[in-house]
Amino acid sequence: MKTKKRSQARSSSQRRLSFPEDEKVHPWLPLLLDAYAAVDEGVDVAIRSAARRGKKIACAKGCSACCRTHRTIPVYPLELVGLSWYVTEKMRGSERDIVKSRLRDYREYDPCPFLAHGACAVHPMRPVACRQFNVFNEPCREGEDPYYTRREDVLTPIKRYTDRAFFLMLPFYGIADEKERWKLIETGAVHQVVKLMQTCNWKSLAGKMEEFERRHAERPNR
Numbered sequence: 001m002k003t004k005k006r007s008q009a010r011s012s013s014q015r016r017l018s019f020p021e022d023e024k025v026h027p028w029l030p031l032l033l034d035a036y037a038a039v040d041e042g043v044d045v046a047i048r049s050a051a052r053r054g055k056k057i058a059c060a061k062g063c064s065a066c067c068r069t070h071r072t073i074p075v076y077p078l079e080l081v082g083l084s085w086y087v088t089e090k091m092r093g094s095e096r097d098i099v100k101s102r103l104r105d106y107r108e109y110d111p112c113p114f115l116a117h118g119a120c121a122v123h124p125m126r127p128v129a130c131r132q133f134n135v136f137n138e139p140c141r142e143g144e145d146p147y148y149t150r151r152e153d154v155l156t157p158i159k160r161y162t163d164r165a166f167f168l169m170l171p172f173y174g175i176a177d178e179k180e181r182w183k184l185i186e187t188g189a190v191h192q193v194v195k196l197m198q199t200c201n202w203k204s205l206a207g208k209m210e211e212f213e214r215r216h217a218e219r220p221n222r
């Protein structure tokens with residue numbers, strides 16, 4: 001009898017992040033975490049499939065040229081809510097100071113403001129686009145966009161996992177009916193709400209972080 005291989009991709013429920021107390025308070029959070037788990041599972045499956053064809057993933061912690069190079073990263077309203085929550089309520093220490101200052105000074109089309117100490121400071125809440133952008137063989141050179149220089153080395157996301165992620169997010173926009181959700185996905189209408197990370201009003205998020213800090217300084221035990 002065949003035994004299950006240990007190296008099998010982890011399912012989305014196994015890889016789902018969990019913030020139990022926050023999920024009770026923020027009904028949108030479980031939707032986003034479920035969606036990100038579906039995306040991460042899809043990326044994992046695609047990387048394993050590429051590995052069987054001899055491709056080696058180049059992305060690794062501390063490798064961040066992509067975060068400085070890309071200036072048109074798509075982000076959806078629910079993802080922005082997740083980023084805002086994470087940065088305001090969860091981020092601590094020097095990362096918080098760096099990100100707050102980058103948000104305060106942010107100008108349109110600057111590099112992503114969430115890069116701190118050469119790594120993604122919002123890693124659990126990074127958008128679908130960042131989760132899915134993976135490169136094989138060689139790390140990106142500074143300023144290189146491998147989508148144009150070596151498309152064959154850029155991971156192609158598996159559509160059914162991406163579709164599932166958007167299906168799971170749609171109730172946030174008031175669309176609960178399953179048939180309607182699939183229709184919005186099939187027609188592409190689901191993408192009408194997309195924005196660009198580099199054109200968001202990040203200064204206001206710096207203000208929100210400061211407001212949160214003021215409130216908590218006044219009530220240090222909460």
Ligand code: SF4
Pocket residue numbers: 058059060063064065066067133134135138139140
């Ligand atoms: S996309 Fe390129 S720069 Fe970004 S982590 Fe992967 S190899 Fe490194």
Ligand code: SF4
Pocket residue numbers: 066067073112113114115119120121122123126127130
């Ligand atoms: S959100 Fe994180 S992974 Fe995405 S571009 Fe910004 S720093 Fe990089």
